[in-house]
Amino acid sequence: MNIHTYEKTWLAVAMVLIVGFIATVTYGAVGPGIAMIDDDGGSIDPDTINDDERFSETGVTHVGGNEYEANIVAQAWSYSPSEITVPANSEVTFYVTSRDVTHSFTVVGTNINTMVVPGEVSQMTAEFDEPGEYGILCNEYCGEYHHTMEGKLNVVP
Ligand code: CUA
Structure with a gap:
């Protein structure tokens, strides 16, 4: 042939x-x-989040100077805490983890936008110069009430 x-x-x-x-x-x-997420924050066992010193008490901690730490746990369908307040001219490092499924932690109008994966701690640092109010929302589909998953970030004078 x-x-x-x-x-x-x-x-x-x-x-x-x-x-x-x-x-x-x-x-x-x-x-x-x-690398899909910033895994500098290391890993964590989702079952022991409540015992982890970073997440047993969620919220904002003053680290010193103008530096703050925000420890946040995402779960279907909310953030703990749902509202964060930091002063203007601060540098905030966020540590976010998930208790259940993959979420995102997205601060609208900023470049803070990370996946939040169970077992991982997503870490990112941002500076907030001006007072303002920012919405926080979840960009990763996480179930029936995904669209209601939101929070708020206040930068106060
Ligand atoms: Cu959490 Cu979508």
């Missing part, structure tokens, strides 16, 4: 594509991967 030259060429191209796809998938599975 005589295969036309074009067919041979396309056969070769198809083989290269198939090998390429397999290589891509393999690289994705075993390669360095992409």
Whole structure:
């Protein structure tokens, strides 16, 4: 049987594509991967959140100078605490974890937007110069009342 030259060429191209796809998938599975969340905060056992010193009492802590720490637990379908207040001209480091399923912690109008994965502590730092009010919401679908999952961040003078 005589295969036309074009067919041979396309056969070769198809083989290269198939090998390429397999290589891509393999690289994705075993390669360095992409860090979806800032995992600087380390890991945590979702069952022992209440015993963890960072999350047994959620809320804002003054660390010193203009630095604050906000420890927040996400769960279906709320944040604990649901309202956070920090002074203007402060630098706030957020530590957020989830008690149940994957949520997000998104402060509307800022670049604070992280996935919140059970077992992980998402950490991010932001500066708040001006007084203002920001909505906090969940961007990851987390069940029936996902759309009601919200909080509030107050930056007070
Ligand atoms: Cu939590 Cu959507």
